[in-house]
Amino acid sequence: MKARYINKLAGSVAVGVCLLAATGQQAQAGELYQGWNYSIDSFSDGYGGSDYEIKGMAVTETDDSIYVALTGGTPLAGQSYDGANDGNIGWGDMFFNFSGQDFATAEANGELLGVRFSETNDSRVDQVGLYSNVTTRNVAGANGGYTSLKKYYDNGYGDTNTMGTDIATEDDAYSYLYGDEVAASPTRRNTKFRNVIKNGDFMGEINLLDDAALAAQGLDFGNFGANGPQTFGFQLDKSLLADTLPGGVNSFMAHVLLECANDAVALAGNIEILVEEPEVEPEEVPEPAGLMSLGFASLAFLKSRKGRQA
Numbered sequence: 001m002k003a004r005y006i007n008k009l010a011g012s013v014a015v016g017v018c019l020l021a022a023t024g025q026q027a028q029a030g031e032l033y034q035g036w037n038y039s040i041d042s043f044s045d046g047y048g049g050s051d052y053e054i055k056g057m058a059v060t061e062t063d064d065s066i067y068v069a070l071t072g073g074t075p076l077a078g079q080s081y082d083g084a085n086d087g088n089i090g091w092g093d094m095f096f097n098f099s100g101q102d103f104a105t106a107e108a109n110g111e112l113l114g115v116r117f118s119e120t121n122d123s124r125v126d127q128v129g130l131y132s133n134v135t136t137r138n139v140a141g142a143n144g145g146y147t148s149l150k151k152y153y154d155n156g157y158g159d160t161n162t163m164g165t166d167i168a169t170e171d172d173a174y175s176y177l178y179g180d181e182v183a184a185s186p187t188r189r190n191t192k193f194r195n196v197i198k199n200g201d202f203m204g205e206i207n208l209l210d211d212a213a214l215a216a217q218g219l220d221f222g223n224f225g226a227n228g229p230q231t232f233g234f235q236l237d238k239s240l241l242a243d244t245l246p247g248g249v250n251s252f253m254a255h256v257l258l259e260c261a262n263d264a265v266a267l268a269g270n271i272e273i274l275v276e277e278p279e280v281e282p283e284e285v286p287e288p289a290g291l292m293s294l295g296f297a298s299l300a301f302l303k304s305r306k307g308r309q310a
Helices: 103-108 149-154 170-178 180-184 211-216 289-309
Strands: 005-009 017-020 025-027 031-033 036-040 054-061 065-072 091-097 112-116 129-137 196-204 207-210 230-237 248-258 264-275
Touching: 036 264, 054 248, 054 264, 091 103, 091 196, 103 112, 103 129, 103 170, 112 196, 149 170, 170 180, 207 211, 211 230
Parallel strands: none
Antiparallel strands: 005 264, 017 025, 031 036, 036 054, 054 065, 065 230, 091 112, 091 248, 112 129, 129 196, 207 230, 248 264
C-alpha cells in the first residue's frame, strides 16, 4: 500500500531556511498575512505602464491543495499589442525551483517544475497544467520586449523589490536567475530571459481561479495596497507532487515573467511533506508450545475417562 502524502506550506515554518546555499540566498517568506505568503513587487518597474505592471504574488495551502495568486495590470488572457508576433502580450509560465540551486543550474540538472496557467501565451507545451523536467526558452523578442535582464536594468528598472520582496535587488536577480559567476561579471552579458516552458513532462491539470474564488480562500492583496485591476490564480493538487518531493521541509523559489519581460515577480517559501505510514495489520500471536501441549494432554485425559465410564 502506497503511503499518503500531505504537504504543508511553510507559513508555519520558521522564516529564513536556506534555499540557495550555492548563491547565499535565503528562503524567506516575504510577507505572511492570514495564512498567505506574499511577495509584493515594486509598483513602478513595469515598462509600458500599468498594463504591464505586476504588483504581487501570493501562495497558501489546505491539506490537499496549493493556491497561487497574481495581481497586476495584465489580464490572464493578455493584452492586445500589434508589436507582438501573435498580436498579444500576456503572462509567461511560472517556475518552481525546489533544488536549492540557482534557476539556470536547476534547469540544467532537470530539477525544474513549471506551470502553464495561461492558455493564450507562447509556451511550447500544449496543455495548461504542471510539468516536471522543464526546459525553458525566451519569447520576449517575439513580444516586443526586453530580451535580456541587462537591457531591462540598463533602462532604469532596477527598483527596490525588483522581482518582489524575496528577490529585492539587481544582484539578487542576477544571482538567482543565472548564478554567481554571471552576477559577479562586470558586463553580465549572459542574461537572456527564459520566460516560458520549452519542453517538459506533463504531471497533471490545474484549476484556474478568479479573484472571488481566491478571496474566498482569504487572499487580501489590499492589506499591502497591492490590489491590481487583474487578480487571478490557480489551484494545484498536492498529490501531483507526491512522487517528486521528499518528506520533510522543502524550500522553493517560484517566479514568473510577462511574455515581454517588462516585469517579473518571485516568491520564496517552504512546503513540508508529511508521509503517513501505511496501515499494518496486527500479527497473530502464536500460542506458546507448552500451553498447546497441556491442552492436548487434557483432551486426551477427558477422552480416556469417557472410555472407562462407558
